[in-house]
Amino acid sequence: MIVRRETRKIHVGGVPIGGGSPIAVQSMTNTDTRDIEATVTQIERLQDAGCEIVRVAVLNQDAATAIRSIRDKIAIPLIADIHFDHRLAVAAMENGAQGIRINPGNLGGPEKLARVVAAAKNHKVPIRVGVNSGSIEKDLLKEFGYPCAEKPDALIESAMRNVRLLEEQGFEEIKISIKSSDTLTAISGYQQLSKLTDYPLHLGVTEAGGLIAGTVKSSVALGILLYQGIGDTFRISLTRDPVEEIRVCFELLRSLKIRERGPELISCPTCGRTQIDLFSIAEEVERYVQTMTKQIKVAVMGCVVNGPGEAKEADIGLAGGNGVGIIFKKGVLYKKVKEEDLLETFLAELKKIEGL
Template sequence: MIIRNKTRQIKVGGVAVGGDSVISVQSMTNTDTKNVPLTVDQIHRLQAAGCDIVRVAVLDPQAAAAIRPIQDEITIPLIADIHFDYRLAIAAMENGADGIRINPGNLGGEEKIALVVDAAKQHGVPIRVGVNSGSIEKDLLQKHGYPTPDNTAALIESAMRNVRLVEKHGYNAIKISIKSADVLTTINGYQQLAKITDYPLHLGVTEAGGLIAGTVKSSVALGILLSQGIGDTFRISLTRDPVEEVRVGFELLRALKIRERGPELISCPTCGRTQIDLFGLAEEVERYVQTMESPLKIAVMGCVVNGPGEAKQADIGVAGGNGVGIIFKKGEIWQKVHEDKLLEVFMAELKKMEEEGQKK
């Protein structure tokens, strides 16, 4: 059983972060924020995948102004990601951002930070103090050296120094992130940070890579931390369609039995005994289940060795044979279908079960 690390709770729009709230899954758009229709379309796809909180890059005043029409079209909290220009943080909040992500150390000094904090107070907007290994202040790098698995002091001191800057101006609706591209540095850094603060923690491995490398690195680091009760919200960072980040995020939570959304799909790795087009079948089923919300267990198996046993344990499953597939429902053989019709029949039954689940 995972025992959560005790943290204070803040609200990002209508989503609670920290305390006893569910661990939220975040992503970030990769569109030009000024392109409102394109950004809204991507956020809608993220929402459909289950994304709890979305972040957009605010590079200029036009992007800050675009937050207002974007907010009019979406129903999940929106965070503005700002660097270097404190005026963009203020403008983003004035235009309806539910949260801001800043590194106070690069906003131009304490006077400007005070203006940002005043705006956050006025609009009731929480602040994520986000520090990355690649953007640590020079004096801390000289003092501690570049962050490594055995030496995360620069990351932690940078984060807490910047938190104190916000606190100094009377504000504590804060969450913290200390991201590194290195898995062990990420793990050790957050473990140390969790010992010295009760602010909610945003987890992530920055610049993790593409689908395979990024998924592996993020899952190892975040999986270890979440299993230890550390972390209140997170983003899986992939060089990929951001919808994939959300999919990986929910699969990670499911694997740890922390949170489930939609069906669980199991499929065999294939071997020389496979006699149907399992790749094509599994890919089509996987594509469809991304849009489902019913907590079904679905099995797509390729042969008669483990296939029938696994398929029978699922709510619905298929086990392939020589040019045919046997479809099981609730542990019983439901139908034997020729391979040519297998995908069509299986998908039709999946859709029917989804519709029935939504009516309950």
Template sequence: MIERRKTRQIQLGSVGIGSQHQVSVQSMTNTDTRNIDETVAQIHRLEAAGCDIVRVAVPDRDGAVAIRQIKDRIKIPLIADIHFDYRLAIGSMESGADGIRINPGNLGGEEKLARVVEAAISNRVPIRVGVNSGSIEKDLLKQYGYPSPENSRALIESALRNVQLVEKYGHHEIKISIKSADVLTTINSYRALSQATDYPLHLGVTEAGGLIAGTVKSSVALGILLSEGIGDTFRISLTRDPVEEVRVGFELLRSLKIRERGPELISCPTCGRTRIDLFALAEEVEKFVQTMESPLKVAVMGCVVNGPGEAKQADIGVAGGNGVGIIFKKGEIWKKVHEDELMAVFMTELKKMEQESK
């Protein structure tokens, strides 16, 4: 049983963040925020996949203004991602953003930061102080050197310095993130930061890469940290459709038995007995179950020889054959179906089981 590190509680819209609450899965849209319909459509897909919190880029004033219309059409909390222009942070909060992500050191000085903090207090908006290896102040780099697995002091000190600036102006609804593209630097930095503060922490490996590299790097770093009780929210950063980030995120939480949402998918790695396009079958089932909430165990197996036996713990499973497949439940064959109809029959039964479990 993983024991969560004790952290303060903050409220981000409808989602509570901190050790009293479940670990939240976050993602970020890759649409132009000013394109309201496209952005809303992507957020709806993220919501269907279980995303708890979404972040949007705010490139200019029109992007800040668009937040109001986006907020009116979505259910999950929205964070405005701000860089350099303090006015966009203020405008985003006035448009209804539930939270903002800033690096206080790049907003143009303390006077401008003070105005952002004042707006955050008046709008009751938490601030995520985000620092990464590429944004560390020059004096800290000179003093401590560039962050590495052996020495992450510059990253830690930069985060704490920027947190203190926000605190200086009276705001304590804070979440912190410190990111590196290096897995070991990320792990050791968050370990050190968790000892230095009790603010909630947002985890992530920045610029992690595409589906394979990004999933591996993020899962290693975040899996280790979460298994140690460190982390209150996280994002799996992938150069992919952001829905994929959410899918990987929930599988990571499931593997650590931290949180389960929807069915668990079991699928075999294939072998020479496979006579069906198992890759396509497994991918289609995986996408379908991502929108389900019932904790069913679903199996996709390559052949009827071993399928039901190897996956006998599955609530329902499908196994391919040569022109004919089978659908089985708890290791027992339930129905034989022609290959052309196999997926349709299987999906129909899955939907039925989902409804019955509610």
């Protein structure tokens, strides 16, 4: 049984973070934030996949201004990602950002940070102190060395130093992240940080890679931490369509029995008995079930003879071969169709289940 670490509760828009709240799933757009239509379209796709908080890059004043129009068109809280320029942080909040991600130490000194904190207090916006291995202060690197699994001290002290800067301004609506591209450093760093503070933690492995490498690295690090009860929000960072990140997030949560959203998809790895294009069919079914909310088990099997028996625990499944396709429920034949009609018929059955 997973016992969650006790943390303070903050809110990003209407989403509670920490304090026993459900672990929130985040992602970040890869569109130009100034392109309002493209950014909203991507966020809507993320919403449909289950994303609960979204972050956008704010590179200049036009991007900060665009936040107002974007927020008016989306249904989930929006976080502005700011680097170096305190004016952009203030402008983003004035235009409706419901959270900001900054590194307080690189905003230009106490006076500029004070303006950001004043705006955060005024607009009731929490701040994520976001530190990664590439942004650590030179004096900390000199003192502790580059962070590694055996000694992530520089990463941790950088985060806590920046947290103290906010606390000195009387601000405590804080979330912390310390990201590394190294899996073991991320694990060790978050484990140690969790013992030093009760602020909620945002988990992530930065620059994790593409679909395969990124999924494996992130799932190993975050899976271990989540199993240990560490983490209040998280993002799976992939060099892919960000919608893929959300799919991996929920599969990770499902595998740990922390949260479930929509169907669980099981599919056979194929073998010499497979006589249909199972890869394509499985991909289409997987894409569709990501839009569903009913918590059912869906099976995609390659063999008409063994498939239903191997997936008899599935609420609904398909199998095919030799020109024939079958749809089964709990291992029992439900419907037989032509092989070329199998996918379309199966998706129609899934829509019925979803009530569409």
